[in-house]
Amino acid sequence: MRNLFTRLGLRVVALLYLAVILLGPLAIVFWRTFEDGVAPAWDALTTPETINAFKLTLIITAIAVPVNTVFGIVCAIAIVRRKFPGKALLNVFIDLPLALSPVVVGLALFLLYGREGWFGTWLSDHGIDVLFALPSMVIATIFVSLPFVAREVVPTLREIGDEQEQAARTLGATGWQTFWRITLPSIRWAVIYGVILTTARCLGEYGAVAVVSGRLQGETETATLRVQERYDAFDLAGAYAISIVLALTAILVLVAMTVIRPRGEAA
Amino acid sequence: MSILVRNVSKRFGDFIAVDHVSLEVESGSLTALLGPSGSGKSTLLRIIAGLETADEGQILLSGRDATRLAPQRRNIGFVFQHYAAFKHMTVRENVAFGLKVRKRPKEEIRDRVDELLHLVQLEGFAHRYPAQLSGGQRQRMGLARALAPEPQVLLLDEPFGALDARVRAELREWLRQLHDVVHVTTVFVTHDQAEAMEISDQIAVVNHGRLEQVGAPRDLYDRPASEFVMTFVGDANDVGGRLVRPHDLELLNEPADGSVEAMIVRVTILGRDAKVELHDAGGAELVALLTRDDFDDSGLWRGQTVWIRPKHERAFAA
Structure with a gap:
């Protein structure tokens, strides 16, 4: 009896918590967006500035995700399979973006690439715009979404051990062949899971990009920045509509993850 | 292909795993590396395979210095105690792996894999995954996989150690028969003196990283060179x-x-x-x-x- 009570109690608490913290705000956004029907929301989404913002978010994500996937896999292999000086340090630094506020990351990039920054002077002498342009926004996004693939792959690599890789070597496989045919297939679910988390993080990035982009409407404004801009301009319908698209994308990504992840296989 | 181990040593930190070992394995013979656990016998085998590098000494394969050669260039087959099966591949793909990475023609790979599956009596299991096999079947797959690229040396690291007694005895007998057919120079590691006595031409007894005695099973039993050999062999x-x-x-x-x-x-x-x-x-x-x-x-x-x-x-x- 008591057992049943505890179990039910736990469920009720967990669901209530989720409802208040997550579902409530989400539901209100949905409701507000479509309060006056679909047409105003559609109009808000199809302004050139908004379309540009979505495009920019996609471009940044399309660059940051592959870069961090490759980097994450390489780092994970280095951490688990290799011995080198500074390995412990690398292990700590990978987690840094999780601990650091994105605004701080943005400021650091500002100091590096700004007109008076370390690289900024040289870059502006050569006519390359980093700050208030796509490059800095990509760098900022890469930075904040860096840990996810490595963090997913490291435990999986540890778990599978290196015997299969050794077997491949004794069978005549080169390092590359071993990686493509043995290692990568063995860690594929961890990589996919990491890619999904990275993608979600990139789509939602706000703080670091806000600092380095300069928020030029129709130019360096990503979808999340656009939400803030619309909100500040008292265009709540527009802000809600963009938010809905971002929220739906996130939900879609998470559903995709749950669907493709095989039962019982550790991600 | 003959194997010559010349004055090989290997340390792991303070632990001396292999201590100045010299050993000759004749071409086509079946040699057992026999010793208690932690004696360094597996490390020695892994050094021969190139999976570990010796701190000093040399490994000669067919008279050629292979000390610094990567494992994939030694033309060896290696069988692991815990099978090291490629879990995401079927039995057929596992066995074909060594041929695929050598980019052999498709028909040749198919025929060779069929031949090996027949040899290890796994014809009916070609499309199964390792998880769907018993331990004995997995190890037979491991053997077929190691033999597929026609290695000149077959190295087995406690190949039957993870199997139950009956399967162990069966596979042991079967390995001896296989060796009589295939004639590949074979070295296997075991801590089981009965296993070593039963199937090998030559036994090298290893203790504390050192070679205690090398000889035919009968010589070791009848003329042990040390107290350790006397008590460990028989x-x-x-x-x-x-x-x-x-x-x-x-x-x-x-x-x-x-x-x-x-x-x-x-x-x-x-x-x-x-x-x-x-x-x-x-x-x-x-x-x-x-x-x-x-x-x-x-x-x-x-x-x-x-x-x-x-x-x-x-x-x-x-």
């Missing part, structure tokens, strides 16, 4: 500081020259033999092995006091 009794094989003990009703008093505590009939367990005056346990005829004639009984006398004995410098 059973031995310590009779007043002298080492004696159980079947080299005579049980007498009267004291005689060089005999020691002991009491029979247990008799076990093992088919054609009788095992007699005794305690000597100091309480030390001794085991004598008599043929059934000798035992039946002797009229020995439990609790009886007898005098035991070694027929052959050995003393080793400590």
